[in-house]
Amino acid sequence: MTVQRPNSFRTGPDERGHFGIYGGRFVAETLMPLVLDLEKAYNEAKADAAFQREMESYQAHYIGxxxxxxxxxxxxxxxxxxxxxxxxxxxxxxxxHKVNNVLGQIMLAMRMGKKRIIAETGAGMHGVATATLCAKFGLQCIVYMGAVDIERQRPNVLRMRMLGAEVRPVTSGANTLKDAVNEALRDWVTNVADTFYCIGTVVGPHPYPAMVRDFQxxxxxxxxxxxxxxxxxxxxxxxxxxxxxxxxxxxxxxxxxxxxxxxxxxxxxxxxxxxxxxxxxxxxxxxxxxxxxxxxxxxxxxxxxxxxxxxxxxxxxxxxxxxxxxxxxxxxxxxxxxxxxxxxxxxxxxxxxxxxxxxxxxxxxxxxxxxxxxxxxxxxxxxxxxxxxxxxxxxxxxxxxxxx
Amino acid sequence: MTTRIDKRFADVKKESRAALVTFTMAGDPDYATSVALIKALPKAGADVIELGMPFTDPMADGPSIQAAGLRALTGGQDMKKTLAMVREFRKDNNETPLVLMGYYNPIYIYGVDRFLADAKAAGVDGLIIVDLPPEEDEELCLPALKAGLNFIRLATPTTDDKRLPAVLANTSGFVYYVSITGITGSAVPDSVKVGNAVGRIKRHTKLPVAVGFGVKSAATAKTIAEGADGVVVGSALIDVLRSTLKDGKATPQTVNAVAAVVSDIAGGVRAARKVAAE
CATH class of the missing domain: 3.40.50.1100 (Rossmann fold)
Known part of the structure; x- marks a missing residue:
């Protein structure tokens, strides 16, 4: 495949969320308005010096x-x-490293007035980070985790519960991370009004890949x-x-x-x-x-x-x-x-x-x-x-x- | 260009009633049963056939349709067989509109141009692709319209008046209003809200509006039929289908049981007194 080499590798994605042919916003119509709202809120937060200063302060004093x-x-x-x-x-x-991204997204969720946080987790580290920041900021936290992963990452399941999060086992598909993402998306489609989906990595519809990258x-x-x-x-x-x-x-x-x-x-x-x-x-x-x-x-x-x-x-x-x-x-x-x-x-x-x-x-x-x-x-x-x-x-x- | 879908909604309107749109999964639980089922649906009262293209990761579907897709895939269903089913259906039915519904990846991998050509040749009338919002229209929607297929869009309670024109811009055939925020097969719709929403969409388009998600019985179907041009029923049919299976395999009751529920719901739809704004 011939791909044009850009002048800079750091300008992506374009305004529709594309990195070359990749990325985009392939989501159900129910989620599309939410994805657009999120993009707007993120762009505003990104340009807000006070938001950035507050994040840096938590990075130093809370994350270490x-x-x-x-x-x-x-x-x-x-x-x-x-x-x-x-x-x-x-x-x-x-x-x-997961906590770097979660801090940014949870601060954004609060800025958007969302009080219910959902997340998917594989190894449990993203789930633990999300449960941690939800505890710190007093938000409801629901973590979807494949039943197979619950078995092999038991210590993280106990940590999430200790932190007050609800861990929901996922038993569809292969019971692992992919299926936990599907279940989180199904939750989001159902609870659109009050819920923020805190994605744990640089995937998902635009602006998630760019936003998570920026926080990391x-x-x-x-x-x-x-x-x-x-x-x-x-x-x-x-x-x-x-x-x-x-x-x-x-x-x-x-x-x-x-x-x-x-x-x-x-x-x-x-x-x-x-x-x-x-x-x-x-x-x-x-x-x-x-x-x-x-x-x-x-x-x-x-x-x-x-x-x-x-x-x-x-x-x-x-x-x-x-x-x-x-x-x-x-x-x-x-x-x-x-x-x-x-x-x-x-x-x-x-x-x-x-x-x-x-x-x-x-x-x-x-x-x-x-x-x-x-x-x-x-x-x-x-x-x-x-x-x-x-x-x-x-x-x-x-x-x-x-x-x- | 008048399509089978346009004609069917126009005919149904002449009868002063709503259309019944049925969803079943291609290849669930096996190819032969699934073919027999879609052939039986028009006689049982289905006005429009929606046929699901199974996908491993149906992120907007509830447990019933997820399981149906997995049963079909386990039974060896793939895109070629789904298109073959449509050809079988068309052998003795040239009137009932048939719409393929599913997710984009299997189409993308089959190849968009090849898929559109093969679907058109097989006798498909329209497509509903859950994960292709108007923001991604170049992918499939515009090529589909060019190929002479209807592209039916979902509108939802989160689609506000500002966004509706964008959603409706390249929609044809009918508009599929998802009556609740949620996955398929979940909560029961609120008929007043549905009626208001259909009215709202109709202020923006002349297309028929069909309403789905959460239709479980003849009674809910009747309620929705009073305010909409079409009623979509899916998970309820799949639940009945599943209840007839033995060790995951079809039984002699499978096709008849689903057809019986379709007849019952069709009765609900036909009993509705059409009160929607014309």
């Missing part, structure tokens, strides 16, 4: 930003190549400044895991127009790309689901296929539309890591750095042999350590005991 950019000395020595830095999103309140871009902005402080220059490579792709988009976006920075997204290859996996770009094709056109896993009849990853947060058959576009124009290179590789990387990082990464983030670490190994010693790599791995200890233990 900036998160550190940590030089991983022993991982660096282990791979014997590039200097490896970890962007420590695991140190945020609630333990992952604090990751990349901090990384630029922190790397200047540490090394006096920009990094050479960025690596992040990608399910829907919000932690990746947040790290990548501020660097898209710096041609010296190589950018790698790592999808979940599950049992292997020739078996069950969740690598939408590597193993899927363009289609329309959940309000946007993007790369999707599907059969020849356009029926969506179930994804598989050991990581519940990457277990989604789609990807954000901006990533789809960045893939087509060649700005971001897409790699993948299997369940086996992710578990091995989780163990390695735990033992060498004393940091237990989330299984999601471990997919990014799993590509360090190629991205950092064999590179010159002055090559600077940043890995987005998007979340902490406490939630995954049960899954990993079972995996190691029982094989796959």
């Amino acid at each position: 930003r900036p998160s550190s950019l940590y030089f991983a000395e022993r991982l660096t020595a282990h791979f014997g190549g590039a200097k490896i830095y970890l962007k420590r999103e695991d140190l945020n309140h609630t333990g992952a 871009s604090v990751i990349g902005r901090e990384t630029r400044a922190q790397m200047q402080d540490a090394e006096g220059r920009l990094p050479d490579s960025l690596v992040a895991c990608i399910g829907g792709g919000s932690n990746a988009m947040g790290l990548f976006h501020p660097f898209l127009d710096d041609p010296s920075v190589a950018i790698y997204g790592v999808e979940a290859a599950g049992h292997g790309l020739d078996k069950k996996h969740a690598a939408s770009v590597t193993g899927g094709r363009a289609g329309v689901l959940h309000g946007n056109r993007t790369y999707l896993l599907m059969n020849d009849d356009g029926q969506i296929e179930e994804a598989h990853s050991i990581s519940a947060g990457l277990d989604y058959p789609g990807i954000g539309p901006e990533h789809a576009w960045l893939h087509d124009i060649g700005r971001v290179k897409f790699l993948s890591a299997t369940d086996d590789e992710a578990v091995a990387a989780l163990q390695l990082c735990s033992r060498l750095e004393g940091i237990i990464p989330a299984l999601e983030s471990a997919h990014a670490l799993a590509r360090l042999p190629e991205v950092a190994g064999g590179k010159p010693k002055d090559h600077l790599v940043v890995v987005n350590l998007s979340g902490r791995g406490d939630k995954d200890l049960d899954s990993v233990a079972k995996y190691l005991e029982g094989g796959r």
Whole structure:
């Protein structure tokens, strides 16, 4: 496919929410007026200095930003190549990058006078972040979570309940993240007047992909400044895991127009790309689901296929539309890591750095042999350590005991 | 250009009554039963046939229609078979309008141009695509109109007067008013609100307005028929179909049971005294 390379990679989407052919607003008529209202409210908030100041204040005092950019000395020595830095999103309140986006959306919901918040969650980190901010601001919170995910992410279910959220198990389809999104959309269609749908990643109808990216871009902005402080220059490579792709988009976006920075997204290859996996770009094709056109896993009849990853947060058959576009124009290179590789990387990082990464983030670490190994010693790599791995200890233990 | 849909609504209007629009899922629970069912519907009183194109992720549908779609997909239904069903239907019925309803992705993957050509050739009269609002008209709506198919749009309680003209601009055949905010098969509609809403839409268009979502019985159908040009019934038929299945398979009762409910609801529609503004 021939795609024109733009002057800047950072101007999208257009006013109709398109990144190249991707994105858009493929939603039922009931939701369309709400999506338009949201876009208007977001544009106003974005231009409002007071809104931005208030958000920065909560980022500093409630989330604990900036998160550190940590030089991983022993991982660096282990791979014997590039200097490896970890962007420590695991140190945020609630333990992952998800809270950056939720803070922005909840502040927007309050600005719009919406008192009932719904969310979908896969690994539970977005659900926990949403439950947390709803508790803090006194809002009703309902989280849709696949029955399979409730089983494999039990600690996060308990956290959400402790925070006062109602966790509604989803038993349609494959009982995972895709189906939780469907149920959240069905809730939104039913409760349009008072409900705000807090989407957890850079997918959905416009303006969600752009809005979530903007709220997550604090990751990349901090990384630029922190790397200047540490090394006096920009990094050479960025690596992040990608399910829907919000932690990746947040790290990548501020660097898209710096041609010296190589950018790698790592999808979940599950049992292997020739078996069950969740690598939408590597193993899927363009289609329309959940309000946007993007790369999707599907059969020849356009029926969506179930994804598989050991990581519940990457277990989604789609990807954000901006990533789809960045893939087509060649700005971001897409790699993948299997369940086996992710578990091995989780163990390695735990033992060498004393940091237990989330299984999601471990997919990014799993590509360090190629991205950092064999590179010159002055090559600077940043890995987005998007979340902490406490939630995954049960899954990993079972995996190691029982094989796959 | 007068289509089968235009003609049918005009004929029904001459009889001073509303049209009954039935929704069933193509391939539910299997191809042969589903074909037999749509062939039986006109005799049972259906004026317009809506045939669902199954999709794995029907985000505006409730549990009944979700399950129907999954039964069809499990039974091996795909777009080619859905179009083949329409050809079968047309072999002995050239009058009853048939509308395909569903989501965009299976059409996008089949290929828009190929789909429109094959649908037209099979005898499809119109399309209702839930996840294609007017903002995405270039995708399918405009090509469909060019190919001579009606593109029937959904209007909802959230579609305000400011937005209605945009929604109606490229709508043809009829307007499908979704009487509640919600998924298919949920709450019962409020007849006064529905009547007001139909009146509101009719101030903006000359097209017939059919009302759906939440129609469960002859009584609700009658109430809606008093204020609308058409009554759409879907989940109620699918619930009856499901109740006849044994281990997920069709039984000798399946087609007759659904047809019997359609007859009953058709009776409700026909009993309504048309009071809508003409």
